[in-house]
Amino acid sequence: NHRWKVVYLAEQQGVEQNLDKNCTGSLYYPKQRFCLQYALKYIRTPFFILNSAYDVYQFHHILVPPSADLSGHWNHCRLNPAACNTNQTNILQGFRKDMLAALSLFFKYSKRGGMFINSCFAHCQSESQDTWLTSDSPRVHNKTIAEAVGDWYFGRRVTKEIDCAYPCDSTCHNLIG
Ligand SMILES: *[C@@H]1O[C@H](CO)[C@@H](O)[C@H](O)[C@H]1NC(C)=O
Ligand SMILES: *[C@@H]1O[C@H](CO)[C@@H](O)[C@H](O)[C@H]1NC(C)=O
Numbered sequence: 001n002h003r004w005k006v007v008y009l010a011e012q013q014g015v016e017q018n019l020d021k022n023c024t025g026s027l028y029y030p031k032q033r034f035c036l037q038y039a040l041k042y043i044r045t046p047f048f049i050l051n052s053a054y055d056v057y058q059f060h061h062i063l064v065p066p067s068a069d070l071s072g073h074w075n076h077c078r079l080n081p082a083a084c085n086t087n088q089t090n091i092l093q094g095f096r097k098d099m100l101a102a103l104s105l106f107f108k109y110s111k112r113g114g115m116f117i118n119s120c121f122a123h124c125q126s127e128s129q130d131t132w133l134t135s136d137s138p139r140v141h142n143k144t145i146a147e148a149v150g151d152w153y154f155g156r157r158v159t160k161e162i163d164c165a166y167p168c169d170s171t172c173h174n175l176i177g
C-alpha cells in the first residue's frame with residue numbers, strides 16, 4: 001500500500017515533470033493519474049504490489065465513506081464484515097474483483113513484478129513484524145509477505161500471490177470484526 005501512495009505523493013510534491021511522458025500524455029491523464037493501474041505500464045522499475053483486497057482505509061474512506069451513507073445502513077458492516085448483509089458482501093466482493101481486474105495485465109505479463117494481494121481487513125501490513133514475518137503472520141499459499149517480497153527482491157522466483165475471497169483466509173490480522 002505504500003507503493004500506491006508513491007504515485008500520489010509524486011503528484012503532491014511537484015515532481016510531475018519527471019514522470020514518463022508516455023504516461024502523462026496518455027488518454028487517461030490527468031484524470032486518472034493517481035490510479036496505479038494506468039501508471040503501472042509506464043513504470044520500468046521492478047515493482048511489487050502489496051495490498052489487501054479489502055483494505056480497511058479504502059473501505060471506510062472511499063468505498064463507503066460516512067458521507068455517502070447518511071442513513072447508516074453500513075454501520076454494522078463497516079465495523080464487522082461478518083455483520084454485512086448479502087448485498088453489502090456482494091459489494092465488497094465486487095470491490096475486490098475490480099481491483100484484481102485492474103491488476104490483471106500486471107499479474108499475467110509482468111516478468112519482473114511481484115504481488116501479494118491477500119483477503120484481510122487490514123491496512124499497512126508491511127511495517128509491523130507481526131504481519132510481515134512471524135509464525136502467525138498472514139499467508140497466501142503458505143507464504144508470508146516477507147517471503148513473497150524476498151522472492152521478488154532477490155530474484156528467487158516470480159511470486160504473484162492472490163488470495164481466495166473473504167472469508168476463506170484464517171491467517172489474517174484483521175483490524176475490524
Ligand atoms: C514511449 O513510447 C514510445 C512508442 O511506444 C517508445 O518508443 C518510447 O521508448 C517510450 N518512451 C519511454 C520513456 O518509455
Ligand atoms: C438487496 O438489493 C436488492 C436489489 O437492489 C434489494 O431489493 C434488497 O432489498 C436489498 N436487500 C437488503 C437486505 O438490503
Ligand SMILES: *[C@@H]1O[C@H](CO)[C@@H](O)[C@H](O)[C@H]1NC(C)=O
Pocket residue numbers: 142
Ligand atoms: C508452511 O510453511 C511453513 C514454514 O514457513 C512450514 O513449516 C509448513 O510445513 C508449511 N505448511 C504447508 C501446509 O505447506
